[in-house]
Amino acid sequence: MGSSEKTILVTGGAGFIGTHTVVQLLNDGYRVSIIDNLDNSVIEAVHRVKDLVGPELSQKLDFNLGDLRNRDDLEKLFSKTKFDAVIHFAGLKAVAESVGNPRRYFDNNLIGTINLYEVMAKYNCKKMVFSSSATVYGQPEKIPCVEDFELKAMNPYGRTKLFLEEIARDIQKAEPDWSIILLRYFNPVGAHESGKIGEDPKGIPNNLMPYIQQVAVGRLPELNVYGHDYPTKDGSAVRDYIHVMDLADGHIAAVRKLFSSENIGCIAYNLGTGSGTSVLEMVAAFEEASGKKIPIKLCPRRPGDATAVYASTKKAQKELGWKAKYGIAEMCRDQWKWASNNPWGYQSKP
Numbered sequence: 531m532g533s534s535e536k537t538i539l540v541t542g543g544a545g546f547i548g549t550h551t552v553v554q555l556l557n558d559g560y561r562v563s564i565i566d567n568l569d570n571s572v573i574e575a576v577h578r579v580k581d582l583v584g585p586e587l588s589q590k591l592d593f594n595l596g597d598l599r600n601r602d603d604l605e606k607l608f609s610k611t612k613f614d615a616v617i618h619f620a621g622l623k624a625v626a627e628s629v630g631n632p633r634r635y636f637d638n639n640l641i642g643t644i645n646l647y648e649v650m651a652k653y654n655c656k657k658m659v660f661s662s663s664a665t666v667y668g669q670p671e672k673i674p675c676v677e678d679f680e681l682k683a684m685n686p687y688g689r690t691k692l693f694l695e696e697i698a699r700d701i702q703k704a705e706p707d708w709s710i711i712l713l714r715y716f717n718p719v720g721a722h723e724s725g726k727i728g729e730d731p732k733g734i735p736n737n738l739m740p741y742i743q744q745v746a747v748g749r750l751p752e753l754n755v756y757g758h759d760y761p762t763k764d765g766s767a768v769r770d771y772i773h774v775m776d777l778a779d780g781h782i783a784a785v786r787k788l789f790s791s792e793n794i795g796c797i798a799y800n801l802g803t804g805s806g807t808s809v810l811e812m813v814a815a816f817e818e819a820s821g822k823k824i825p826i827k828l829c830p831r832r833p834g835d836a837t838a839v840y841a842s843t844k845k846a847q848k849e850l851g852w853k854a855k856y857g858i859a860e861m862c863r864d865q866w867k868w869a870s871n872n873p874w875g876y877q878s879k880p
Contacts, residue, residue, distance in 0.1 A: 533559040538785065539613045539655075540564050541598060541646065542620030544571035546729040547661070547718055549579050550778040551617065553727070556587045558782055563611055565604070566620065567597040569638075570732055574876040578726045598642030604649040615657035615788050616650060617781055618643065621690070624736040625665070625834050628687035639690035647701060656708040657788040659781055660698060662798065663691045664716045664770070664839055673806070674842035677714070677798045685834035695798070702796035709794040711784045716770035716802030716841050718777050720861040721868035728868030729774075730875030738809060739771075739816075739865055746822045746866070747873035753824050755809055757831035762838055766809035770802035770840035773856035773864070777801055783852040802841030803854040812858065819862035820870070 538555055542548045543564030548571075555562050556579075564576065573593070580588035596603030598620055621639040622628070628635045650656065665688030667675045683689040695712050702708040719739040721728030734750075735741040744750040758765045780801040788794065807815075813824050847853045874880065 536614040536789065537561040537563065537611060539607070539611075539616045541616065541618045542566055542571075542661075544568060544573065544575050544593070545619055547715070547774060547777055548619045549575050549727045550722060550774045551619075551781045552579050552591065553582055553722065554775075554778040554782050555785070556583045556590060560785075561590045563592050563594060563607065563613070565594045565596045565598070565607060568595065570622070572730065572876045575727060575730070578876070582722065582724060582726055598646050599637065601645045601649065604645060608649050608653040608655070613653070613655045615659070615785060616646065616655060617659045617661075617785070618646060619661045621661065623663075623687060625685050625687050626736060626832060628690075629685050629834055632686035635686050635690050640693060643694050643697070647697070651705070656705070658698070658708070658710045659784045659788065660694065660710060660712050662695055662712045662714045663688065664714050664800070664802070664841065666692045666695060666714060667839060669836040670839060673838055674804060674840050675800060676842045677800060677845050684836065688834075699796045706795075708796070709788050710796040711788060711794065712796065712798040713780060713784060714798055714800045714841075715777060716772050716800070716839070718774045719771045720773040720775065720856065720864040722775065723864055723867070725864070725867035725871040728865065728872065730872075738812060739861075742813060742816050742824055743865055743869040745824050746816065746820050747869050749873065751825070753813065753826045754829045755813075755826050756829050757835060758828040760831070760837045762808055764808050764810045767835060768806040768808045768838035768840065770805065771807055771812065771858060771861060772802050772854055773861045775864075776803075776854040776856055780846065780850070780852050783846075783850040787850055799846040799850060800841040800843055801846060801852075802843055803857070804841055804843040806838055806840035807858055812862075815858045816862045816866070819859065820866040
């Protein structure tokens with residue numbers, strides 16, 4: 531059966547990576563249902579997705595306001611729609627906030643996911659693509675990070691991802707008819723090339739690119755660079771930044787594998803570009819793309835932050851047939867297009 535008859539539930543589908551993935555799913559012919567509690571996202575993002583894909587494809591998208599921690603919200607959804615697979619994005623994702631408020635992270639990320647497994651099992655939907663994270667590698671002994679490295683998270687957010695990977699492995703081992711693909715994202719940035727959808731965090735951004743973007747459009751006075759004495763080429767931390775559209779395509783590749791391969795088991799893939807870029811290099815690339823000067827303030831390192839992390843992407847290339855296409859110039863170009871068209875994100879000026 532082709533993708534056109536398949537229905538995918540996307541949890542957290544109104545969020546940054548969720549919206550970009552939903553666009554690609556619809557373009558690829560899937561039917562999509564989103565469930566989102568709009569805790570860190572807005573319904574306007576879903577309207578923009580519909581605009582982007584056009585009237586015909588947007589007929590295949592429905593939005594449900596709901597919270598995975600409330601099992602009734604899931605029951606309601608699964609009892610009215612037969613899902614062929616779930617892409618599970620929903621969760622909180624700020625490292626520093628998780629250090630200060632671990633209970634909020636365990637409640638949201640763990641309980642929501644456990645409920646999701648329960649309801650999926652009850653309705654016999656046993657294919658999942660799970661949003662994991664490079665944080666499961668902690669501060670790796672060597673880089674690039676390979677999927678079979680020892681896993682050790684450095685903060686509560688990372689631990690929720692690690693616990694959830696362990697839960698996935700346990701469930702699949704006990705019930706072999708499950709197929710679960712764990713996608714370990716590195717640092718998603720950029721936006722859809724149309725400039726219509728992008729990242730719009732509530733409050734002060736926790737991630738580098740939305741922060742740089744808010745400085746560029748004048749919403750914040752300067753960029754705090756945390757850590758300038760790391761043992762790296764310029765003293766700033768090194769990360770593997772990946773264009774959100776490449777990441778979205780990685781999910782399409784994972785979903786295709788779920789439907790085309792038997793006995794997947796529970797398997798992890800890194801989604802990154804395979805090369806590291808320092809914070810200061812990223813700032814320079816954004817200045818180049820936007821023509822704006824980004825004032826920076828050098829701050830002490832943040833607790834729980836690793837020095838340098840980037841991906842080995844060989845496994846995803848070999849088994850998913852997926853490879854990142856975009857470099858940091860395109861990431862910055864598309865991020866700036868989104869920022870300059872939407873300086874206040876999805877809202878008009880507050």
